[in-house]
Amino acid sequence: MVDLKNLRLPLAFVFLLLLSGVSSAEDHTVLVGTEDNPYIFSEANLVIAPGDNVTFVWTPGQPHNVAQVESSSSNVYVSGGDIIFFYSGEPVDGVEWVLNSTYTQEEGILYYICEPHAGLQMRGQIVIESRPDMTMELGDFPWLSYLLVFPLIGALWCFAFRNSPEAHKYIALSTTLFTLAISVIVFIKAGSGNGFRLMEEYEWAPNLGVSLLLGVDGLSSPLVLLTGIICPLTVVFSWHEKEKPALFFALLLVMQTALYGVFITLDYFVFYIFWEVVLIPMFFLIAIWGGDNRRYASIKFFIYTFTASVIMLVGFMALYFEAGVNSFSMIDIANNSSGFSREFQIWVFAALFIGFAVKIPSVPWHTWLPDAHVQAPTAGSILLAGVMLKMGLYGLMRAALPPLPIGAEFFIPLMVALAIISILYGAVLSLGQTDLKKLVAYSSVSHMGVALLGVATMTELGFAGAVFMMFAHGILSPAMFMVAGVLLHQLGTREIPKLGGIAQSQPTTTGLFVVIFMGSLGVPGMAVFVSELAVFIAFFQSHGYLLLLPIFGMVITAGYHLWALQRAIFGAENESVDIKKVHEAPWYEMYPMFILIVIAAFFGIFPHYLMDPISVASYDILDFMGVL
């Protein structure tokens, strides 16, 4: 048996090496002197994107060189000074010279001449500009690839150390912390400009037009950040997982990769692949570490969402064939979507909507969620509610809306109706639950209904509110599940009628509980409020007094949150509670909750850090759709 232990490190390095410097920028060629006319550059006026490579190729014959000059009329190359102009060397015959890509990073115009023949007007220029629509900015460090690959490597390591009692925890933690750092860097680098940033493209199947096209914009960078935040907290919360811990953490890490993949890929084919891959670790998480009815819940979850995804795949295929550009890239298809007929758009949007609506989850396709949540282990619920649910709405905004504006417009009434029903129905159902986890699951339905409402308004503020809600809910819902997890851990039950009066024995933890519940119900100062405000204002803009229905949901929301809080935590001690078992939550349960509260409060008080990129991206999407 090969001792794999010794190979792990080298393997990891090999992986990393493969990734470095593979970011692809386009290559351009300029002929120095042609066969017809030896005193011109072809092409003399070259338009490239920032970061591309330019190669000068001599035609054998006359000696030339390439020297950068200040302006289109100057004939002299000046060396030295503040800015060093590029210079290929003394005039020689028949060589090749590659322009150093540092010159092509920034937008602008580079003028160059051939020194001995400048008087003969042998000059040219390289124009560096971003493409006007769906701008791309190619970076030279593959941040996004790291996001994808690192958790996978971590998963392999984790699994490799499965027989060691402690190592896998630390590996998982360090991997997730590292990817958190990368996500924060990605979020900051993405900034709040127009278009996609940090793009990378690796060709997979040129015949089909499939390539691993990665990029983030204001819509996906908050979600990347969210995934980065949630995963380490999940690892910490499951610190003392007893059963098959190595496999558990490995699955968490694979899940992280798949989630990142969904959020950063801009190619329909690859998007579908990652979309489906997300289901696999989740299935195993529920099926192995879940509650009593886990088989039913995991299979139901898998098949339900899978079926909807297949319908979505048909939609993707339709888009591919109809756009006719032989490319699965979302950018290309969207750019060629103006010719889609109304019939086509409506049908395809319907197909895509089904796929995304099940994931959102929108009533009436939400019933997989309560079972999945109740039966899943706490870490699974955190990932499911925190990040996985966002895939649905994200997919709607990224994959369905830009190429299909007419189809979307046709379905607005349906989306509004479904959103309002989700909000109210979800809230009412939460009110009737006795299992705390199921209550939180239905509250997720309600909150995502608010987000869907924001999307249905087709306004910048509405979109921004929807994406912000995705982030806010992704912070606070895991916190609520952690609360349920703490209770389950201490008392072995999540049934609210069986709890009560435990506040007295754990005051600090109760304080955290109260803040989390308050934040989730929409108290200003936490992130959920900002998003609800934005969505409601936008909804009034588009649909007037229909706002009365969802806004009334706020009361029901407050109702069930406070009811749960009062019955489960405050009040007199319940007889069925074994009060000796109640104690302050241990560090690995308290710190994640505390960190989530801090993040929610931070973005609740300073929403502009998120709202700026989100707003710009929303405006761009709407502008592209032609709605604004």
Next chain:
Amino acid sequence: MIDPIHFILFSSILLLIGAYGVIRNKNSIVVLMSVEIMLTAANINFVAFSTYYHDLTGQIVALFITTIAAAEVAIGLAILLSLFKQRDTIELDLLNRLRW
């Protein structure tokens, strides 16, 4: 020349006879023989058309078929022998373990 239709008819009848044999017989060896009959029918078809179009390709294919038929029967009989050693029977009615 003889009108190809006769050859076609003849080979069709042979095919059907062979097919009937494959479907209905209980004895596996008879089934193998019926498969041979079906192959022969195909052979006749090929040769007939080869003659009609004056193209040798058909007859070459017929040779191929014959060879392959022989190989296939050999393998089939080998399988049957092995099966007989295990089950003491080659009656198809009794060999139905490969089911739901």
Next chain:
Amino acid sequence: MGETKGVPKILLNKIGLFLTFAIFLLAYLLFTSSESPVNYSWMIPVFPLISFALILLFGLQDSEKGGTIALFGVSFSSVFSLAIAYDLFVNGTASGSYVESTRVWFSGSTYSFEFGTYIDALAGLLLLVVGVVSYLVVLFSISYMDDQGDRRVRYFAEISLFIAAMYGLVVANSFLLMFIFWELMGVCSYLLIGFWYEKPSAASAAKKAFLVTRVGDVFLLLGLVILYNTFGTLRYSELFADPQILMANLEEVKWATLCLFGGSVGKSAQFPLHVWLPDAMEGPTTVSALIHAATMVKAGVFLVARAFPLIVHSPDTALYIAVTGGLTALIAASMAMVMNDIKRVLAYSTISQLGYMFLGLGAGAWAFWHSTDSGTDPGSSLGYMAGLFHLMNHAFFKALLFLGSGAVIHAVHTQDMREMGGLRKEMPITSLTMGLGVLSIAGVPFFSGFWSKDELLVAVYYNAEYEGIFGGLWFMALITAGMTAFYMTRMWMMTFSGPSSRMVSSIVSSEDHSVTGNWVLEEKKVHSHAHEAPLVMTLPLMILSLLAVTSGLTLVFGGGFSSHVYYGEPHESHGMIQWEIIDHILSSSLTYLSVAVGLTGIFFGVIFYKRGPDGNAAFSTDFVKDTWILNVSHTFLSNRLYMSDLFNWFGMRTWDTFAQMSDWFDRNIIDGIVNKIASLSMHFSNNARNITTGFTGHYASLTIGGLGALVLLTRVVMPFMGWSI
């Protein structure tokens, strides 16, 4: 309780120290930059917020478990707000206009939200009120809560957070920012009402408070949404700038202001959302004093006053506000007459007085609209001024009454007035100060309540000639004044008058009740073991009673209240004493009428409730039980018009049933469809697998049959049907 009577020296030193620090900081800031303190108004909410954080971190190390830190924070903010009030009213900064500073909160290409401060006379008034009351309450609670141990950390933290939120609401420059602090105050109120969370009644009362105010908040949010969508902004300065734009959107203004008032109805406990306030008395009494008497419930009045430029364009809203206020005042006063819990009497009294304020504001807005509509110059809005004047006075004397009742409760350990009596001898300072408060609220001439109630009644009466309903409202207000005087006197008499020990007879179940079902008459001697509260508690009482007595005089002394706080035109101030106002009041017959009504109420309160030597009143109230109609109305009122029960039934039972039904629907119908589809496919598969029989012959026939079918299909059917591959 063997505490010392005096204030511990350390505490006095600390108080002095903080105040000195605060004053020095203020002086430093002012002298080095020679600006008005108004520019530092953003610091006011920040101080209590910092002390909140500090208390959470270091509270346990404090000797008062967070009290000194809280006092620290609130001293700073009080000094700053008093300085600003001084600057505004005495120096006349921003008179007639406002000072604003703003920055962007978050924005996009099509929208923008800002936050900042907005200081004008109204804000200055509230700053004055909150500054004084919050400081005194925190001071009081250091001693009041001294038996709570480590829990005080939580109390002081929550109180500091609340004070920060209240200040934030006052200095906010937009409806949005006000809404944010509004909700935060609701959260703090929830936490403080449910302070003793192990009591189920407290936890339940907190939840009720939050939910009922949440209903109001939803309306408020709706109002904000309408305003934002109509005018594109929520900042006061932009909304109020151009009356022409308001005139062009009257319909939206009407709905928006109605919704805004909906928020006030919730927060200020007006009918029908008043049910939470009496239950909120489950919290500590200092909480009731601060939140539910002097500050948070005033936020609703503040909102209406802030939105006044909008409301004057919407007479329907103004009328609705006035009617709600008047009705609430009457209903609440009637319920206060029958309550036996001292805090509940004060709670209903608060609701009633808030009704007065809304009545005044509504009448003032309506009058203003009516004048502009009919072409006359509206001048100064009397109702506006009266409502806000009453706000200031009420804050002082209600806080006084609540704190006083807190001192009483702290001393006798009961809240039921039937078990009190004769405390006048043992708690002289408390009884004197509370007596002054009672006189103020009853409207006895020259105490503060007299001036403000009088102005209110005049404002309402003035409208009666144009719109008959105001006449009815005026009448209701008059009756309410009488009832107020009555129940307040009743309260004071039951608590303080009479001998210090007396026999109380009550009917209790006998020892063998479970067997015989008998009830026996038990006589027990009730002796009040009270002694006067320590100085830390009586000092605030004394200061507040001084304010309660004199704040009314600001109407006529100095420049006059109405020349500083006004809507429309300021009142011309003539020297140090506004004789014409005094003249006007004393010469009006309305004044004498209302005074007469008030004195009648006091009279009845005395004769029915002043305890004689035997502990009972001169005249017995048994006639109430004997007269059928009085008995029924008494029961009705004691059960709070059964509104709570109605709410419980409607709120809990209906929704609970609805929720259960929805749960059943979701599990069996929607999920049932999903499971049915799954089981159908299982069923289908189970049957379909029978095709694979295992017989080679069957398989062969399927193959050959399939081939034949294909041939048929392509060669026969498809040409026949005209399809092509």
